[in-house]
Amino acid sequence: MTTGKPPQVKTCEELRHQPEEFRLALEKIVVSHAINELYGARAFDEPAIALAPTPYAKWLTCRVAMEEYGHHVRFFELGREMGIAEARMLPEKTHKRPLTIFDFPLKTWEEFVAIKLLGDLAEILQVEDLLHCSFVPLRNLARMTLPEERFHAQFGVDFGSELAATAAGKRRLQDGVERFFPITLPFFGSAKSRNNEIFRRWGIKQRTNEEMRADYLSRVAAAVTGLGLAMPSLPEAHFQKPAGGID
Numbered sequence: 113m114t115t116g117k118p119p120q121v122k123t124c125e126e127l128r129h130q131p132e133e134f135r136l137a138l139e140k141i142v143v144s145h146a147i148n149e150l151y152g153a154r155a156f157d158e159p160a161i162a163l164a165p166t167p168y169a170k171w172l173t174c175r176v177a178m179e180e181y182g183h184h185v186r187f188f189e190l191g192r193e194m195g196i197a198e199a200r201m202l203p204e205k206t207h208k209r210p211l212t213i214f215d216f217p218l219k220t221w222e223e224f225v226a227i228k229l230l231g232d233l234a235e236i237l238q239v240e241d242l243l244h245c246s247f248v249p250l251r252n253l254a255r256m257t258l259p260e261e262r263f264h265a266q267f268g269v270d271f272g273s274e275l276a277a278t279a280a281g282k283r284r285l286q287d288g289v290e291r292f293f294p295i296t297l298p299f300f301g302s303a304k305s306r307n308n309e310i311f312r313r314w315g316i317k318q319r320t321n322e323e324m325r326a327d328y329l330s331r332v333a334a335a336v337t338g339l340g341l342a343m344p345s346l347p348e349a350h351f352q353k354p355a356g357g358i359d
């Protein structure tokens with residue numbers, strides 16, 4: 113396809129008759145989400161249940177973990193229907209590296225709250241960008257997933273404002289934000305991503321990586337200042353050499 117509007121593909125069966133470039137691009141997105149939703153649930157959400165300070169916080173943290181595992185299952189099932197081999201969508205069976213965002217060593221409740229506040233905000237942007245995807249099953253999956261990602265980011269806002277009510281809590285949360293924020297920037301991929309160009313050409317995604325990153329920065333500013341926290345400083349190095357993102 114060189115010109116004109118991208119196709120609207122309603123089913124996995126229809127997708128089988130589409131050009132290879134389109135099919136492979138969709139496979140990349142589905143594989144990436146299947147792996148990273150599972151990896152993220154294991155690295156952050158499930159361990160956070162032990163860190164949650166009250167039964168109420170544990171209950172909501174369980175819900176977050178349940179939903180993140182559910183996101184993996186949704187992408188994995190769609191991937192299977194698309195004919196993607198199961199091993200490509202499971203972290204322990206593939207050589208594909210999970211996002212570097214998950215290398216963050218989670219040790220405290222305040223860090224987890226910062227991760228929900230900033231990490232799930234990044235996830236919201238990714239899911240929003242699929243809401244008008246030319247592959248309808250993926251569009252529907254994004255529409256189902258978005259309210260849950262919004263709940264995760266709101267979890268960060270709600271427990272963040274609880275922490276920010278005391279000077280000591282606010283300091284610990286600011287510290288979590290400062291340390292987690294820099295590694296969220298490469299999450300949006302490189303400015304000259306060839307993959308992103310292909311995703312947009314086929315109507316899978318709508319925006320460039322740089323547009324998404326700029327939007328993310330303004331939403332981070334609103335989220336942290338809304339809690340009375342300072343905007344963390346921008347690490348220059350991450351802009352110059354983004355790596356480890358969704359691309």
Ligand SMILES: [Fe+2]
Binds near residue numbers: 149183235261
């Ligand atoms: Fe998710």
Ligand SMILES: [Fe+2]
Binds near residue numbers: 235260264
């Ligand atoms: Fe989430």
